[in-house]
Amino acid sequence: MTGIARLQNPSAGIGFILLAIVALSANDVLIKFLSGGYPLHQMVFCRSAIGILFSIVLLQLEGGWKLLRTSTPGLHALRCLMIIFANMTYFAALAVLPLAEATAAFFVAPLMITLLSIPLLGEKVGPLRIGAVVVGLLGVIIMTRPWQSDASRDVSLWVYLLPIIAAFAYALNQVLTRKLGVSSKASAMAIYIQVGFIIVSSMFWLVAGDGRFAEGVENESLVFLLRAWVWPEGTDIYLFLALGFSSSIVGYCLSAAYRIADAATIAPFEYTGLPLAILWGWLIWDDLPEPVAMMGIALILGAGLFVFLRERQKKRYIVTRKRLHRRF
Template sequence: MSTAALLRSPAGILFILVGVLGISVNDVLIKLLSGGYPLHQVVLTRSLIGLVFILFMVRIEGGWSILKTRQPILHAMRGLLVVFSNMTYFVALAVLPLADATALFFVAPLFITALSIPILGEKVGPLRIAAVTAGFAGVVIMQRPWADSGTLQADRLVMLLPVLSAFAYALMQIMTRKLGASTKASALAVYIQIIFILVSLGFFAVAGDGRFAEGSSDPSVQFLLRAWIWPDPGDLWLLLGLGAVTAVAGYCLSQAYRLTDAATVAPFEYVGLPLSVLWGWLFWSELPSSEVWIGIALIMGSGLFVFLREKQKARRVARAGVKRRF
């Protein structure tokens, strides 16, 4: 490994840890606000505030010229994937315990491995395939297909939303690695926030008066489609904090994957799992059920195994390359 790569690895790990902490705090704030505001209002406010912070980073990283791109369609597709991933996850978060939603979302690394076969043409060995299978088994256990729907905390469709969110996130990360080679982290974050703003304004134009939520008592539907209201003074601070945290998290995650290979930094994303359990216990007195603990163990264990195998494989390839050179 080159000296530059050795220096980038600690920086990438630091960025990923700060980013994961930011995402975890973001989830807490979203859940706290989900009972009184529509999702598109929260997202719009968050993105507008976050954009101010990110534009400041743009100035530091090179000025407005770094926002120019020759791949606008790919950036738009990446932004839409992030929006879809966030929306589906947050709708579920309004109903599910924080630890449950977070654990289900953490199948994203397994999706990345599975998708690398058809999209990137990578070869995945039997051990990694077995690990991916074990991780998805954890998802099934958390879904409790044997249980009566009346005993579940939420509708089964809502429980699948974090998994759908993880799938979109996995597609986005595959695109990030390609775009990050020629785009600054702050520019990547700006494009995403602009997409969030445009989509939120679209929701406001179509459903901002709350007519589509009338007659529904489902918390997820209410969170997605209720009418806009002027925030309470106390909630304005939550929204301001949400915007700042989003800006920092988005920048740090993009920077982590730009500076360091995914196999090195991605395992550190699992810090988000114990954080979600901690926040759920502190704010809502929630602790995971036995099925959720089993699911967390399977998803986390299989994800870490996949990353370690990918790192081992990269080292073997590097050593083989050195032998061929000499």
């Protein structure tokens, strides 16, 4: 029996991914809410510095400092770079796009995970699920409306491309999580990620922390990346604390989910973030997607649900075959 086979626990994986998505949705709301007054690298640094404290507690519960030792530092470093790049590009888009549309564009990631799990993990994905992935990608195209000119858009097409680029990097990150999860605990992998965020955001602060590169820049995404650090005002400090706590929950639960269950099984559950994003966008910013965007979102959501249902049907069929074989 292989290491990956021993780790199989689909029910727990689904539970972890659902908790991660709720925390991730709260994280997105907090970052979008704070994006008007603080730079992205400051928020990334603060949430990681706070989040790593929670992750260290979880590390001690799972076995202590010895869990940080690894025989594959290169793969862990690559995984860190992928998630850092995914976060930076996604949050740069989130500062400009409506929450629901940014989230929906990013949700091409589970489709990419399903595809990448074939060559990188050796998982079997049938033609029906491949077809569902194609439908989901069509939904992304409809939602982003690439046929429209920039003059007729409120937001440039390249801003819509940012969460899609982020989705590809995130998909690679989760496939690497599945590969590394055989020998690494979720808490250790979460700490590697937090350390990576702290290093990269500190470098941003050293280079652009005084805000000099944001002077004269009109693009809101670039301003969000380059504006000067400022001390949190009033109750904003509590929002930063909440950002760190949600970040630690996301890091741990995503790592735990993808190390104990097949990527193709749990990835569709990430689509629960779509209705959450629509709900928060409506409640907080009074913002609902346009009909065309809703059509694209519906296709993405429907494709994800089909992939999930097909996976469940496939597993029931395999179990039935095995039981019949044992009887005769």
